[in-house]
Ligand SMILES: Nc1ncnc2c1ncn2[C@@H]1O[C@H](COP(=O)(O)OP(=O)(O)OP(=O)(O)O)[C@@H](O)[C@H]1O
């Protein structure tokens with residue numbers, strides 16, 4: 001089990017969001033503590049990326065509450081999320097292919113004086129950062145377009161860590177990666193937790209999830225469908241929650257009596 | 267596998283750490299010593315579609331060789347000196363176009379805005395008796411305002427830039443005619459400040475040579491200092507041989523230009539201003555936070571937005587720059603013929619300004635390009651028209667040849683974009 005303090009760093013409650021005819025999120029809750037990895041799982045289109053974008057200020061929710069260290073906040077822009085200490089690695093990475101690795105790492109927070117870039121300082125910090133994260137890239141001065149999918153992924157992750165965030169959100173960080181790179185990203189997630197950061201990890205890979213997550217939140221069709229402790233649950237149970245096989249008598253009873261807040265005791 | 271991550275993380279991360287390790291990474295793109303290294307890097311660039319200014323420089327060399335072999339007057343100091351002044355007006359407009367192209371947008375109003383600004387300048391100076399400098403400032407300010415209008419319609423209302431600036435082209439042409447009034451032409455004083463912009467030469471030999479020396483020394487000093495900083499920070503730097511080689515190439519070019527110019531009337535003021543503007547624009551684009559944002563918006567709007575960049579503000583500001591540069595170009599166009607007329611900025615000025623930027627290697631797809639493409643592209647276009655004029659070839663052929671060169675440039679742009687994509691995701 002994890003050594004998690006009482007108050008979550010980030011908590012969202014009752015989030016709903018609609019895209020035209022699609023109710024992408026209905027009344028979704030999610031929280032993450034410092035030094036904790038929360039996996040967010042669910043089938044394609046379950047709303048995982050949508051809730052992430054709500055938290056990251058990219059696509060604000062229609063209704064619901066976000067609390068940061070217990071105090072209600074509104075996050076209406078990516079900048080607002082960043083200044084709170086929320087760093088996000090998007091599923092589609094959001095890198096500028098025409099800029100080099102250094103340019104992408106520092107995009108939006110370039111170092112320099114009087115508007116003039118300090119390329120030397122940025123390059124040095126980039127190399128140091130990539131080094132401490134054991135990330136191997138042919139050169140920090142080549143355009144991101146000429147990196148492999150996995151290398152682009154590692155650049156996107158490193159980018160999120162530059163701002164010294166409190167919470168890191170990773171949307172399917174290992175989807176495009178090979179075996180070794182996946183292991184490195186999972187290592188990295190564990191190191192972040194070790195440094196006391198909260199991590200929200202979205203993944204379709206149950207083995208990865210069971211390996212690094214402390215808790216697993218399941219989304220199904222835009223709703224919470226269970227919250228599990230990895231130490232006290234099985235992969236099958238989580239998969240059942242993802243696919244909806246738990247839509248049984250027990251679940252229906254729980255839905256009547258209250259939200260599926262507590263992890264089922266395995 | 268977990269071990270792998272750990273033992274690296276435990277290594278000392280002192281300044282020498284990453285650099286030293288990087289040296290031994292076989293995949294690291296550090297240039298090998300000697301000529302083989304240059305060949306290697308060149309191959310990599312060609313494969314990756316990072317051709318930059320290379321095709322245009324090769325093209326320019328070919329054009330000069332062809333025309334010189336046809337007519338020995340072509341590379342004469344007089345012809346080259348005149349050529350260097352002829353590129354200035356449209357070249358300045360092209361510098362603004364480069365900014366717009368970096369966003370992946372287009373400004374079709376630049377020609378009309380330059381004509382309208384020239385008209386404003388002439389009316390204020392000649393009819394209203396303003397000081398020429400005040401009139402120039404007013405003309406540039408009006409043009410920046412017109413750019414602001416384009417930018418707001420584009421960035422805030424989401425009207426495609428193509429359409430906004432097409433409307434602007436029509437409207438500002440009308441504005442130009444209205445400002446000029448019934449006569450249609452306003453003559454500027456021949457001896458005045460405005461006319462002097464394109465008729466002034468620094469005739470002393472020391473001017474051109476001194477400038478060439480300053481540029482070379484400045485480049486060398488900046489390279490050496492930059493290298494020292496990089497070494498102090500423990501990141502890869504160029505070898506001294508590399509720096510010297512680059513400095514020598516630069517010295518060869520700038521002293522060559524100075525030598526040619528000095529054989530005619532000396533360093534033209536107009537050329538000096540144009541070069542200063544190009545270098546300044548390049549600095550803004552590549553070395554400032556603002557320029558980085560322009561490139562980011564041109565590369566991936568969504569990424570820029572998520573990085574907290576105010577995309578709308580960047581877009582509006584770029585259209586303002588384009589308007590202002592169009593006005594500066596209009597001032598030089600008026601200066602060259604000492605008058606502002608209904609023809610100023612009309613006909614093919616806009617097309618040449620856009621063609622120059624593209625021929626010079628700035629991508630139409632946004633996110634790739636440099637201010638130097640305005641200079642190089644204008645040199646190509648003006649060389650073709652000058653060479654053909656010397657041969658007595660009619661306008662019709664000139665247009666067709668310039669069209670073919672533009673097409674070639676766009677094909678190169680598209681192909682290099684494709685090979686960039688292909689080599690992008692291994
Ligand atoms: N910008 C949008 N406009 C309209 N509908 C959207 C938009 N973004 C997401 N949706 C819809 O919202 C729902 C949730 O999408 P979301 O991207 O959050 O799924 P996801 O759980 O991240 O799926 P995946 O595992 O495939 O990434 C889907 O039905 C999707 O079609």
Ligand SMILES: [Mg+2]
Nearest residue numbers: 048049050091
């Ligand atoms: Mg998703």
